[in-house]
Amino acid sequence: MRPVSYSRVSDVATAIATVAADPTSAYLAGGTTKIDMLRIYAEPSQRLVDINSLPIDHIEVQPDGAVRIGGLARMNDVALAPVVVDRFPVLSEALLLGASAQLRNMASMGGNMMQRVRCSYFRDAEARCNKREPGTGCGAIGGVNRGHAVLGTSPHCIATHPSDAAVALVALDAMIHVQNAAGHHAIAADDFFLLPGDTPEREHPLNHGDLITAIEVPPLAAARNSLYLKVRDRESYEFALASAACALTVEDGTVAEVRLALGGVATKPWRARAAEHLLRGAPATRETFARAAAAELAGAVPQPMNAFKVELAQRTIIRALETLTARGAVS
Amino acid sequence: MTAAIGRPLDRVDGRAKVTGAGRYSAEIALPGLAHAVLVTSRVPSGRVELIDTYDAERAEGVLAVLHHLNLPKGGSVPPLLPSLFGGPASGQTFFPMQDEVIHYAGQHLAMVVAETLDQAEHAARLVRVTCRETASVTTVEQGRDRAYEAEKIFAGFIPGRVARGDVAAALDRAQVTVENTYHCAANHHNPIECSATTAVWEGDRLTLYDATQGPNATLHTVAELLNVMPSHIRVVTDHVGGSFGCKAMIWDHPALAALAARAVHRPVRLALSREQMFSSVGHREEQEQHLTLGADRDGRLTAIRHHKLSPTSHFDDWAEPSLGVASQMYACPNYEGVYRLIKANTMTPTFTRCPGEASGMFVMETAMDELAAKLDLDPLELRLRNYAENEPMSGHPWSSKGLRDCYRRGAELARWSERDPRPGVTRDGNWLLGWGMASSGYPVTPPGNPQRARARIFADGSAVVQSSFSDIGTGSATAMTQVAADGLGVPLERMRVQYGDSDLPNTAAAVGSAGAGMVSAAVHIAATALRDQLIAQAVADEHSPLHGADPAQVVVSDGRMALRDRPDTGETYAELLQRAMMADAEALGTWIPPGLDTPYGTMTFGAQFAQVAVDPELGLCRVRQLIGVFDPGRVLNRKTAHSQLMGGMLWGMSHALLEGTIMGPDGRWANASLGEYLVPVNADAPDVVIETIETVDTVVNPLGVKGVGEVGMVGTAAAIANAIWHATGRRHHRLPITVEDLL
């Protein structure tokens, strides 16, 4: 492993000051991404600042019904928090369907937002990769790319965004709270993840040293009837080939409210706005669902090995909507 | 005392393993230990032009950087011989770092030795290798044009072509035929413990702590590679964390560890990384098979034509024998089997659990299912109509065969006759349900050399049995304790088995599902020899209550010898030894295995049934139940035997649905990690039902043990593929069967 130095901080201001002062430094939360990156030489950090003692791990309900999740809250704690299970099942499920129990006990929500792509060329420090080393080319285009994205790709990078939780958060219009030396600001989840474009190395609108202090999920009645559907090769401990985070309210056979985001198929957690637009106010039928799904995938750019994802994503959307329609009708 | 053999005894090494007290080969703590890390080739073909070690040599903690220009040359590479023969067993006839030629990606090019593992890993990243890459062939598709018919495969033991009767004529006349091309992805073993060797020189004597299926295989191979006298090498293997064939042959890393230790005058540990495991210890080759079955309208097979095409290395003609068991399963008068090979830029493929049986029987058994559907016959009935009463290739009788019972019991457990045989009609919500079955079989192959064990009893009546075999996680140490206790007639608590050390009496490597049979033979013979020796001593001893008795009438139980019909008359071993003022007594047991020309067909048989649920809209297949019934001869320990069979069946499921190593366009394995090479997790594991039919086999070895190590995997993939067909009406001819195939 790359030689690193390590220190532990216990307050937010010191954490930010320490990391901001040294461009070779980085925050260390659960370490389930960061340590891997160092072991495989995919990231150059030389100094780790351990933030696990910072008091930003709470899960709190706000007066308006929003839920505020600390940046250091662990994936499992969030997934099992009664308020999340109750009001935002889509988020609870997305978390529980991710990684493994051991990882979820270590991994933080902030770290989850910042996790790096699983593209094997990115992870192979000697392969060509525009994200790791801008300008070197993309090993995945023309390479082995079954797991790669079909939406939001660019000629420079086609890596799939790996997070499940982020897909749910984008569907729920969550806000990511960020603090730095200058103060505090919040970024809409959908804007927090950048398309690769011609700068795939830039994944978030953050500056070095910016700290995720919390994630806020605004109240949403429709979210009580929500789910996360994850399609993958094996039953657990595996990233999505396609996934859908979906919340749905059907009134009198018509879609009253819908939120839909896709995972496993796009370079960022993909809010399916075209599909949502078609669905709102339309009859809650398989036919509508299929039309909405087709509209969302109309712009897909498949690679030789992942063409099946275009069809799979549509079927995943349809299944999610059908399941929620049936469930909504029962309750 | 009830017999220990057969009981579901807990593992004797279980506590050491789960508490972490047991030391694996990469955990041996030695004073002054240094660490070696390999630098491997990025390109599949070419020449090394420059190895720049300037930065690496100056990195913190680095002791040496070794490569083809400064690595001392050793002895010679022994020929490719399976380690079951008990001699040198090189995984390929190529030893790296001898010249600048690159034959395959991942080839070991240099080795960095440093004070700590982290330092060695870091310095290895600093070694800059400049290569001139040349054109390469790494897949069946790329090499199809240059395929050739192999003269021999599998280390020269199996002819490249076998024929019986007249297949062409029989196919012309066949009333029904089934003909398909099948493709199986390459597989890697992925045991949880990566291969590792810790090497220590004391003068000209070498000790290797090696993760191996055969301590003696390591000893003999390293002796030849380094030109060191075998008498000066000791190989210790306390625990092995699984192998599945990747530790069956001896690859270059044990010898490299020894060379590194010699270079730095310190003990050196060389542990392969997970990624290096994909290009250092062989693999199951990618393969294409073409099978044609001909039958009459009653379903009787009249012809089998089975061809295989696969890539091998530049140095060796290796193909796993995919045609083997498939050619022995059914009675059929006309047969033709041909292996074709492609010289490719890969290492020599190797034994991978069920080498050939798994892939060949996937093909044979899915074709049989297709034939049954064509004939509108129950697939089980089709198998019974073609039941091979004798071994079809030689005509010899089987040493034992319980397959009919396996079919019957399996069908009962699966409620086979209650399913709706029509495909694509049984639903459970979004899931289509299907049932499938397949035959299973794995050859029983004797080792090539005598197997030995030593039994020793002490004056307090406690005993130890010693034999060099390694327990690779199968439970053999536990089973041998049971065999030894019964053989000598002492309680289990008083018996210890010492193993995993080449200084102990010689055994071949525990490979080919042969370990239990051959080691139990030696242990049984040693323990009973000691028993007989002590009985002889007692009947000759005028102070013994057994004095003058007929030895044949003396039985031993709980450490006490007594007359069979007068149990009151007798004494304990301890009494006998103490009276004679003997501190101990010992006996050597040697088992001479039957030759390969024994006039019997020898095979462990089984029947496999699978129930799957397929969600065709989302491309998901989940296995709901696996049922396996096998006839492994005598079962030494019910628990560990069932675990072996279950592990095999789960791997068969994985072979069907998950596992495949993908060759990238750059000629490198593209998914060389456990994150991307998928093996099943607990959540994938279905309900697994296992039963054994105990058959008596007096041919294979003294205890009639046919083996359970691999047969569990044979036929599982076919049973699942057949179940998928039954669920959906679609046939799949490629493994693994994944989401995109099922959509």
Ligand SMILES: Cc1cc2nc3c(=O)[nH]c(=O)nc-3n(C[C@H](O)[C@H](O)[C@H](O)COP(=O)(O)OP(=O)(O)OC[C@H]3O[C@@H](n4cnc5c(N)ncnc54)[C@H](O)[C@@H]3O)c2cc1C
């Ligand atoms: C085998 C495996 C399987 C996985 N499967 C899944 C899966 O199925 N679905 C899924 O969604 N995820 C999966 N993951 C990813 C996992 O969820 C992430 O690794 C984890 O969430 C990262 O959190 P962490 O606390 O460990 O972050 P760390 O590894 O500590 O940090 C990750 C990055 O975030 C930065 N960082 C951490 N905290 C903050 C903060 N508060 N503010 C700013 N920057 C910060 C660090 O500097 C680092 O760059 C898997 C991971 C592994 C190893």
Ligand code: SF4
């Ligand atoms: S897809 Fe993106 S991450 Fe992967 S190799 Fe290309 S540029 Fe790098």
